[in-house]
Amino acid sequence: MIHIVTPSEPVYREHLFNKLHSELKCNFYSGNRFDGTKVVKPKLSRKEYNSLSFAKVFLWQKGLSQIKLNKKDVLVIVGNIKYLSNIPLVLRAKLKGVKIVWWGQVWSAGTTMPKMFLRVAFARLVSNHFLTYTDKEIEKVPKWLYPRRRMFATNNAMNDIAVNEAKKNWGAERLNKFKVEKSLENKKVVLFCGRLTNKVDMPFALRVIKQISTVEPRILFVVVGDGPNLEELKQQSKELNLESNITWIGSIYDENYLAPWFLSSDVLFYPGAIGLSLTHAFHYQLPVLTHDKIENHMPEIAALEVGKNGEVYKKDNLNSAAEVLSNMLADKEKLQKMGEHGQAMVKAKYSMESMVENFIKAVTF
Incomplete structure (x- = not known):
């Protein structure tokens, strides 16, 4: 089983998630937070949980402890190190031998080199594969920081x-x-x-x-x-x-x-x-x-x-x-x-x- 954990499900992701569910029969676990962008309500095998803020910096997605993981599962986390709730989920997955895919940005608006290194280093620490938004992001990552053979790019697309x-x-x-x-x-x-x-x-x-x-x-x-x-x-x-x-x-x-x-x-x-x-x-x-x-x-x-x-x-x-x-x-x-x-x-x-x-x-x- 493939489990996809995301802070929320913005409208522009709806078709992607529908296609992934059709192809892979994934389970989706989404929060309800996305800074004003319109989101869709859970459908299919999706479950919606609340997101809580701490000091307006860190976030916690409630309900992730309910996800049942088995050794042959794959856990895909829409990566953001501000979501502290991902940490116990990752630890539990590692203990069970679950493969973890960190899906996130290497570089975004205003990212500095230290922030980029922190993002990638954290991704390597917690994941087996790093799924970036574009091919060019992979090119920015030194080979010693995250092995290229374990990096993939979605080339982020509209519907x-x-x-x-x-x-x-x-x-x-x-x-x-x-x-x-x-x-x-x-x-x-x-x-x-x-x-x-x-x-x-x-x-x-x-x-x-x-x-x-x-x-x-x-x-x-x-x-x-x-x-x-x-x-x-x-x-x-x-x-x-x-x-x-x-x-x-x-x-x-x-x-x-x-x-x-x-x-x-x-x-x-x-x-x-x-x-x-x-x-x-x-x-x-x-x-x-x-x-x-x-x-x-x-x-x-x-x-x-x-x-x-x-x-x-x-x-x-x-x-x-x-x-x-x-x-x-x-x-x-x-x-x-x-x-x-x-x-x-x-x-x-x-x-x-x-x-x-x-x-x-x-x-x-």
Whole structure:
């Protein structure tokens, strides 16, 4: 039996877990915490437990002691060393000879080298295999710190099956009607899709749009998402007189409703630490613009090929961002080629099918 323990089950993981259950008949044990991201309720063989905080630093997932382990089992832990409840679970698994797979990030936004070494060293201490988010993370790990033959990468993916189904539902005629309805025709549409938190420098994005709008009044910034900073950002946009250059959509989790916004856009502009939004855009053949501090992004930044499927600007440099975005919007032919390259790349390497295959390799090796 394969047991998968995760702090929570965000919506973007639902299809993956359904596929793994179908292929492997896994048991899932999820908490109910994910910092505001929408989660799904337990289904199939899933059990949901409460998560408790200690001093706002460490966490404890209640109920893990109820997991029955046998020697031939595999225990997959969505790795986060802040979850102290994983420690007794790991000790119990080791005593029973259960194979342990640590599924987590080697490197994420803001990770320092000491933190990376601590993460990997802890993973080696507690696990038999390390399942990372991307191939490039494995390349960052010294061979002496964690043996390469015991490291695997999922190449973290969106539910591209849902994306492809949604695209089929939006043929040319229906999409054109949508553009007319939303006043998108003849606009230079720049899309943002994500949570509106301090981790995403949206005030910077608003200033970039303002600067471009003075020379290109057709620019329209479409913001899909919600979060604690929404009202403050709306006020800032009013102070910048951006009412005619910005549209606030709110949260959308249904891919069929997200699709027309992606399909109607020219560029995805992400001013913070980008993650799955990158490959999400590529599945819609949409080029991406983000900042150039690669170490300040999430692991999925590995999918970005500058000049081929997206561009970068100098972080926190208003003129650089405005110039790069303006140049992208001015070259429709290049945008088309970038979009095609991005889509081809994620189909080959960052699909849900390949993610499931990579996961199965790690737990059955």
